[in-house]
Amino acid sequence: MKHDHISFIDYNMDQLILPLDLEIKIPPNHLSRLVHQVVEQIDDKILYRVYPGGGRAAYHPKMMLKVILYAYTKGIYSSRKIASQLQENIYFMWLANYQQPDFRTINRFRSERMKDIIYETFFSIVDLLHQQGLIQLEEYFLDGTKIEANANKYTFVWRKATEKFDAKLDEKYRTIVAGIEAITKEDEKIEVESSLQERLDKNPVTSEQIKDTLSVLEKRLETEPKNKAIKKAKRQLEKDLLPRKQKYEAQKEIFNGRNSYSKTDKDATFMxxxxxxxxxxxxxxxxxxxxxxxxxxxxxxxxxxxxxxxxxxxxxxxxxxxxxxxxxxxxxxxxxxxxxxxxxxxxxxxxxxxxxxNTLDKEQTKKWKNQVGRVENMTYDEELDEWVCANNKRLTFAYEKKQKTDNGYITKKRTYRCLDCQGCPFQEICAKGKDTKTISVSLENQQQRREVRERxxxxxxxxxxxxxxxxxxxxxxxxxxxRGFHRFLLRGLSKTTVEWGLICVAHNLTKWANQLKPKVKKEENNDKKVA
Structure with a gap:
């Protein structure tokens, strides 16, 4: 049967054609073009600095950065998936100019090359936003969130537990040393062991100290090879106490002021x-x-x-x-x-x-204002350095206590007491039924709060x-x-910093591209009206 009236667009897979220029397939205002233009404006010195030179020729850092940034704008974070896109997606292929680095090369560039220049790369693009008038860099809106690490949630190590077990180990070590003292009979050996006991009492137990004790026991065994008590003590120290002490010391070093860490990603903290x-x-x-x-x-x-x-x-x-x-x-x-x-x-x-x-909004409520025992509802007499309560009773200065934060800031908390609370009608709600009402307050912080309220x-x-x-x-x-980013893919603080930095750049580029779209549509509409 003939179908002369049916026609199709020419489709011939065997026809010889010249290689297709992918750029003609990229829309004028496509996000991939913006990624290309922005990365091209980054100073070459920033990207070249992480390459030592020599050896086999490397993929160009701007090409690698363009591919990774575009992938992040599309919610693609896996290096394997990015490598796959380089063979299937025309936007990736255009940005890479048909080059196809494998997933190992992509991951190595992201985690190793970028870790020293991520902030410079990020701020270079922020400066471009400033030049375009999209930001003024005068108002800074700050906030935080917690992102889960690429770590098993059951691989936790707690500082309190480590300190508890370490303290028990120290006691066990002291018991062993005391046992060695008890079985020593000869005067010369007693003197050697006694000096060890004195050193133990004055200083905290360390792995080096346990090693020193083992050396002493080894010397004892040379002269007393059949001494079962010494053999047992040596075996306990060597097989049990020394490995555990070294483990606890390593854990304390990893904590570095934190309360916990994960065995899978030791930089991650449990939150x-x-x-x-x-x-x-x-x-x-x-x-x-x-x-x-x-x-x-x-x-x-x-x-x-x-x-x-x-x-x-x-x-x-x-x-x-x-x-x-x-x-x-x-x-x-x-x-x-x-x-x-x-x-x-x-x-x-x-x-x-x-x-x-934290209490600014609550202070405006009627319930808060009725709580006469709160400092905010008292009056401060600066001349006498006293606080006056709702019943005109005075709280006088008792003592001052200083506290130091993790960042080194010292805050001064002053404690005031009222010794005339007995018989006061507010005693039950203000002093909680006690004869003495005590408040602890930072005068510096009170002044800061007044300024913040006014501002x-x-x-x-x-x-x-x-x-x-x-x-x-x-x-x-x-x-x-x-963009579906709920969990880091990389491990370690330096690598996750790179990963988040790329997320931030990708967000800015996506936002920038979205702001360009309405302008184009508006210009097209204006052209139609004129026509």
């Missing part, structure tokens, strides 16, 4: 994650990620091994300062950062802090703080849910 499918606040190994944004563009980032946000602010700005970044005029953050240390830091750096403290009460302060919810918080939503 409570919001994205817990069990909904029971389970502790998981992860990192505390801090970002600063403006107009939903990420302008600064850092990774931390501590779970709390307050102590991350100063190290975060320390990284920005180390790379010569411009200092923002205003810092806007939630009450998680409202500590005396952070207020003092902003004041020192001449940054206007629009940062709530946030202004029209500018209220406007800026309201913007925080629609500036920095949506960024985490876009990264976690739109």
């Amino acid at each position: 409570r994650m919001k994205e817990d499918h069990m909904k029971n606040g389970q502790l998981k190994p992860g990192y505390n990620v801090q970002i600063g944004t403006e107009n939903q563009f990420i302008v600064g980032f850092s990774l931390h091994q501590r779970a709390g946000d307050p102590g991350c602010l100063q190290p975060h700005f320390g990284i920005l300062e180390s790379y010569g970044r411009p200092k923002p005029k205003a810092l806007i953050a939630d009450s998680g950062y409202g500590s005396e240390e952070n207020y003092a830091f902003c004041d020192k750096k001449e940054i206007e802090a629009f940062v709530k403290y 946030l009460a202004t029209e500018e302060g209220d406007k800026l703080y309201r913007r925080r919810k629609c500036d920095v918080e949506p960024v985490f939503g876009q990264i976690k849910y739109n």
